[in-house]
Amino acid sequence: MTETNQPWNTPMPDDQFELMRDILAAPSPIGIEAAMTYGVLKPYLERVSPKDWHIHQFKGHAGIVLDSHPGRDDMFKVMIIGHADKIRMQVRSIGDDGKIWINSDSFLPTTLIGHEVKLFSEDPENPGSYRVIEGGTVEALGAIHFADANVRSGDKGIKKEQLYLELQIHGENKKQQVENLGVRPGDSILLNRPIRKGFSPNTFYGAYLDNGLGCFTTAEVARLMAEDGGTEKIRVLYAMATYEEIGRFGSRVLAGELKPDALIGVDVNHDYKAAPGIGDRRMNPQEMGKGFTMSVGAIASEQLNRFFETTAREREIPFQRDVVGPDTGTDGMAGVLASVDCAATSIGFPIRNMHTISESGNTQDVLAAIHAIKGTLQKLDALKDPHREFMDNHPRLDTASPLGHQGSEKPEGDDKDA
Incomplete structure (x- = not known):
């Protein structure tokens, strides 16, 4: 061939x-x-x-x-x-300030910060029917200014319990705004990054x-x-x-x-x-x-x-x-x-x-x-x-044939270490 x-x-x-x-x-x-x-x-x-x-x-x-x-x-x-x-994230609970606290599942928490996601919510009024919310990001600290010294220096990382979904909720009754969407504990969250061709030839990247x-x-x-x-x-x-x-x-x-x-x-x-x-x-x-x-x-x-x-x-x-x-x-x-x-x-x-x-x-x-x-x-x-x-x-190892030293010369065209 x-x-x-x-x-x-x-x-x-x-x-x-x-x-x-x-x-x-x-x-x-x-x-x-x-x-x-x-x-x-x-x-x-x-x-x-x-x-x-x-x-x-x-x-x-x-x-x-x-x-x-x-x-x-x-x-x-x-x-x-x-x-x-x-692997998916899930809604864990909804805070009074509108934060949607989430589970990170098999993701390393620090790799999630700042990334866009999609939240898939089953309609409470119509079980089996799903809606999708886009535009949210995963956060944990909000800003470097609010992190303690060890986190700012990199000596400590983000705990999974700190992760929440930011939907930019503001104004009155923030928790109610989220609940009015029908978002409930257990709803699924996925990273929003379709694959793209990479910089190097024949490569690609994404979620x-x-x-x-x-x-x-x-x-x-x-x-x-x-x-x-x-x-x-x-x-x-x-x-x-x-x-x-x-x-x-x-x-x-x-x-x-x-x-x-x-x-x-x-x-x-x-x-x-x-x-x-x-x-x-x-x-x-x-x-x-x-x-x-x-x-x-x-x-x-x-x-x-x-x-x-x-x-x-x-x-x-x-x-x-x-x-x-x-x-x-x-x-x-x-x-x-x-x-x-x-x-x-x-x-x-x-x-x-x-x-x-x-x-x-x-x-x-x-x-x-x-x-x-x-x-x-x-x-x-x-x-x-x-x-x-x-x-x-x-295969039977009791029928293995003896093998002796083969010398130090590399096979022709082989530039790798032995």
């Missing part, structure tokens, strides 16, 4: 970037994810998939699964999972890359597989899960319901090389712009990883090994958490500033992940018997 027809080495097409932005921009806080799954992803998947593919829907949450061979439980089932839920990117990747794999005629021996389940940010509850339900034989979680990862202040932790130096990441450790299947690595090497797709220890931290754990026997791994893309309004990523890493997953599915589909392949070929 030449470099000219390797999508991961070229800029992402504008229409594909627009789809990615639409998916990431959909307001889908945890528990109310249908804006992304039903509003953007379901219509797109219906448009790009063959008529005999089927979309599964669920009662307890807004997750969806596109099924390439509905009803074929005899086939080897591969589930690919992105999650549509976004909630975690994990609309996984859903975008899964949807694009579905489109490309459909364009190539789908699969013959494996049944592919393209899943858009929920509740990942609070314990991966949605994906384990999907795994429990559909019982995949192999499971691929797709989620953002960290750019450890650019992360400030962690040099002494000796993290694996994975970084943005160097390809997709593949989890190694925890429940990650060495067999499934072998197919990914072989695919990447054959197609010259750049990839990085991600050392995950006892837990992938992603929906790659869904199978084992749901007590389903399946080979699993987690595929990702390094980003910076995770869980902030300025998460940053690289389009070529995302494209690398898309085409690595597609190639791996095709490789699995080419197996004589995928079921027996995974049951009979677990």
Whole structure:
């Protein structure tokens, strides 16, 4: 394969970037994810998939699964999972001065100050109907002049209990002004920052890359597989899960319901090389712009990883090994958490500033992940018997061959330290 027809080495097409932005921009806080799954992803998947593919829907949450061979439980089932839920802030209480006190959820409080948000309020008079308020910002101190010396010097930070939503309420009966809007404790608040193309080539930034990117990747794999005629021996389940940010509850339900034989979680990862202040932790130096990441450790299947690595090497797709220890931290754990026997791994893309309004990523890493997953599915589909392949070929370290010293010369063209 030449470099000219390797999508991961070229800029992402504008229409594909627009789809990615639409998916990431959909307001889908945890528990109310249908804006992304039903509003953007379901219509797109219906448009790009063959008529005999089927979309599964669920009662307890807004997750969806596109099924390439509905009803074929005899086939080897591969589930690919992105999650549509976004971490959200919530209204905690309303003060007499009109301040809307909020919960920060999984955000670092100091990263929220001054940023614009949208407040989604259910109409008290019409349950199930939602309104949106724009123009508010998250605040904590109001001004540096009101902070104590330790906060002003940076020795102390902002506590989550200090956060409030500023709606510029003034005049008489400030609390009543807010209550007249129908704002109530529990209402959802989301950061208002759709992604934009970044300054550096092939980069982008904005809120909630975690994990609309996984859903975008899964949807694009579905489109490309459909364009190539789908699969013959494996049944592919393209899943858009929920509740990942609070314990991966949605994906384990999907795994429990559909019982995949192999499971691929797709989620953002960290750019450890650019992360400030962690040099002494000796993290694996994975970084943005160097390809997709593949989890190694925890429940990650060495067999499934072998197919990914072989695919990447054959197609010259750049990839990085991600050392995950006892837990992938992603929906790659869904199978084992749901007590389903399946080979699993987690595929990702390094980003910076995770869980902030300025998460940053690289389009070529995302494209690398898309085409690595597609190639791996095709490789699995080419197996004589995928079921027996995974049951009979677990790696055995007792058959490892001896390895001696290999010298100090670097491979030709390798300028990295050994």
